[in-house]
Amino acid sequence: MIKVNDLHKTFEGKQVLRGVGFTVNTGETFGIIGKSGSGKSVLLKHLIGLLKPDVGEVWIDDKLISAMSFRKLQRVREKIGMVFQFGALFDSMTVSENIELALKKLTKLSGSSLNDRVTESLASVGLEGTEKLMPSELSGGMKKRVGIARAIAIKPEYMFYDEPTTGLDPVMTDTINRLIKKFKTDERITTVVVTHEMLTVYDVVDRVILLHEGKIQFDGTPEDIKKSDDLVVKQFITGDSTLLLQESR
Template sequence: MIEFKNLVKTFGTRTVLKGVSFAIAQGEILFILGTSGTGKSVLLKNLVGLMRPDGGEIWIDGEETSRFSEDEYLRVRRKVGMVFQQPALFDSFTVFDNIAFGLRRLEKLPEDQIRERVREALGAVHLAGVEEKYPPQLSYGMQKRVSLARTVALRPQVLLFDEPTTGLDPVTTTAVNQLIQELSRKLKTTSIVVSHDMNCALSIADRILVLDQGQIVDQGTPGELKKSQVPLVRDFLAEVLA
């Protein structure tokens, strides 16, 4: 359903993505692993049009989207929801208004339905009764979950997670990872998770892709990856086993 073909992205003189090609099937949980600064987040941002590639194609449901205008991208963004690395909540809005923001703009739903959807989304991330609070009043882990709820409320077919567990303590990390798995299964969404956490990739991913220096160095199911001979993958695995 989503396919990247030979994607290239440069910043100034630095080429971050050097021809990346892969496809994702419906309902799959795909992990993209790699060290910091290898262009993992850039890959996601290209998919929803926050950045535009300098070469290659992006196919979503049989449409080549990388040349879309900003307005055409709104259609893509209704299908593809993104959870940012930081909570990226709007500080001047309450939690309710934060979650309702997309429902009002993208879906243009009536208010009573919005209320229903917000309640449902907060339920899905196991947070209830915080609707009237402001983001700074919540803990970082809770902000992360509200941010997840904001994206889930739009009922996207594809969920993108940009390093969802960076900066979280181990307990919250586990909770967030379980949440990702739970949401993907329950809502039957396709998920792409960008991360450098091999441990959780092995436990919840259907397929893992390893990115290094802007290129795919290895890919496969968790079982296949465990037997990989690529040095970077071995380094990642060594972390987990230790």
């Protein structure tokens, strides 16, 4: 279970998060949506301890990670698979070396069992035979899928996705959405997805929050968000940039 209490974060005088709090239950797929620059990725980075809050707490499995030392945090991170927006593959390594690096660090696998896990992980994202390719030889969608394979290879209890479908064509978006759902079902993983794609929200998540000006503007199910009368929420889900302007007139 993930619990976030009253999270505040300021960068160079700009308040990005202003008292964000929510709970993600075990096995749940939780969506974080909001406009670009609303603090979604910043919030996600707090969940894995890459950023420390100015005020507030982040709990994972009853462990307060927002105040943890680096060594203790490393042990918590062993349970988390993180998929970055552009894959964040190590560009000096091949596809298989990217996955092996994670496995060698976080598991006791070696030799043929390690190779089998690499092959299995790549097969699960539909990228068999790409082991020897360098990241520079992959398309954007392939990079994201290798990023997913690297994260899923360690058999995490938590999966965090940072804008997994941004910039992809509709078919690839659907492929990634199916992968997120597949791993949630197969591995019983608690999943957090940061996105601004409503298709991903409707298709993948169980519950969603909408961040607006550093605060939670909406918290509910994808069905609830469709019925919301809140203008900020309506504007976001319809993509109508004139909605708030019309209301203020």
